[in-house]
Amino acid sequence: MKFFTSMLIVNTHSHFTNAYRTFNMFRRKFSIILSILIMLLLSIGCEKEKPLPDMLRLEMDTRNARPLRHALYGFNSNMISGDYGYLDPDFVELTKVLAPKTLRFPGGTVGNFYHWESGGFFENEMASTLNPRLNQRNKGNYVKLQKRRNGKILFDDFMQLCNTLNITPVVVVNLWTGSPEESAAWVNYARDKGYEVKHWELGNEYYLSHYLNKYPTVEAYIAEAKKHTAAMKAVNPNIKISVCATPIGFHKEGWLVKTQQREWDRGLAADTSFYDAYTVHVYAYKAVRKKAIEEMRGYLMGWIHFAVPDALAYYEKLFPDKEMWITEWNIANPANRVANTQLHAMYVGDFFLKMLTMPNVTQANFHVIAGPGKGFPVFSPITPPKSGTFWKYGGEPESDFGDTIRRAVYPAFQLIGEAFAHADTQFTLSVKSLSLLTGAMEYQGKQMLGIQAQVIGGKAAEHLIILISNRTSEQHTPQLFIDGKHYKGSVTYRYVANERLSATNGGNAEMEGSGEIEVRIQEWAGKATEFTVPKNSFGLVKVKR
Helix, strand or coil: CHHHHHHHHHHHHHHHHHHHHHHHHHHHHHHHHHHHHHHHHHHHHHHHHCCCCCCCEEEEEEEEEEECCHHHCEEECCCCCCCCCCCCHHHHHHHHHHCCCEEEECCCHHHHCCECCCCECCHHHCCCCCCHHHHHHHHHHHHHHHHHHCCCCCHHHHHHHHHHHCCEEEEEECCCCCCHHHHHHHHHHHHHCCCCCCEEEECCCCCCHHHCCCCCCHHHHHHHHHHHHHHHHHHCCCCEEEEECCCHHHCHHHCCCCHHHHHHHHHHHHCCCCCCEEEEEEEECCCCCCCCHHHHHHHHHHHHHHHHHHHHHHHHHHCCCCEEEEEEEEECCCCCCCCCEHHHHHHHHHHHHHHCCCCCEEEEEEECCECCCCCCCCEEECCCCCCCCCCCCCCCCCCCECCEEECCHHHHHHHHHHHHHCCCEEEEEEEECCCEEECCHHHCCCEEECEEEEEEECCCCCEEEEEEEECCCCCECCEEEECCEEECCEEEEEEEECCCCCCECCECCCCECCCCCCCCEEEEEEEHHHCCECCCEEEEEEEEC
């Protein structure tokens, strides 16, 4: 009995020991598995806390197409300073590279004093406005033109340039010191010479207080405009006539104080029987000093994103059945610290893309293609340093083209010209992106898409061209889709980009130029899956259909 009892105790102890060992082994394995699970859960949690990937998708639909409005790509010309002539070899060559579709003649304000038959200006008319600064500028440019070009800006020279480079002309007639008979004779001359001039503007910005001594009200302007229209269309009923509307819709901050401009627009809208289009000059008017250029980015892109759609609603309500011509557009004030910078080049590309979304706009001309200074012109003469405003004279690096320097906006327009050269169709493109840009100044705290893009091409062309603006200081890796299919083929990307928004081609109002051209076209080629849109950029993406 004692034996069996002893055996039972031994066996029980042995089983208990084995069970205990098994339990410890299981516990150790369970602890290891539990630790792994905890680590996995922690790692998943960490992944969720990381920023989401760039998710930029550009989705093109070639089945949804409309004609490309070529006339959106043009420039205002203003040759009264005599720095260039329309047939000067450098002017012709630089314009040829830009490949514009339209040019405006003889320019903006100068059109109010120009007499086409004599090909120039009368000295006694140059100080006839109520604005002393404008009068002084007119007289100064009159003297320069007399010395440099014998006082002549010839319409025939302009038309020779247009015919040589296949450019559509837009002509401003003189309703200030001219007459209906003079305007009609101009239309008749163009027709008899075989010049294809269809687009005519009835003067330039007569709503300004400069011209109150002749046009104190919109009714006074309408009465004169009707006389010119009747005389001109009696000669050629197939021409299109545009009247001067105000830019007030684009500048809400001036809405309450610019009552005269609102009344002017309402007066034009009340009598639309005699014209085909209305002209609006569009400038981003903030030209503030002592603002960081990064803040100016937030303002300019915010203005394009938020203010422009509101403005379109204003004009479309007033003029629902008329074409809109934007025959001058740019930043405001040639002394603007943004002028002639990488940000200026980005603004040009971004605003142009916005115009492609504005269906009522049928004509557009950047102000101005050439002339003195570092602010408005696309290209400028190199001038020696001298006293006076720095933005206008001196400080340029060595020339990159003879005696002329291509300003920062030049390469951006060159890219647009390349895109428009062989395109006749605009397709639908949608941008899906997590990238946002925060506005500044009056757009403080407002967020907008960091990417803007449009796609164009030929109906039967082998390639599509995506015009893309990266408003932000971050690079992006897009996925491209054509008619629902993920595109992974080859890409050629030509673009203008710079790490510094303040990079310039010759300096500007506040930043002296380096000895080099800092804003220029760059190129990348490779697979779409490796394509990256650099920060602070505007460019063209070429893909196979």
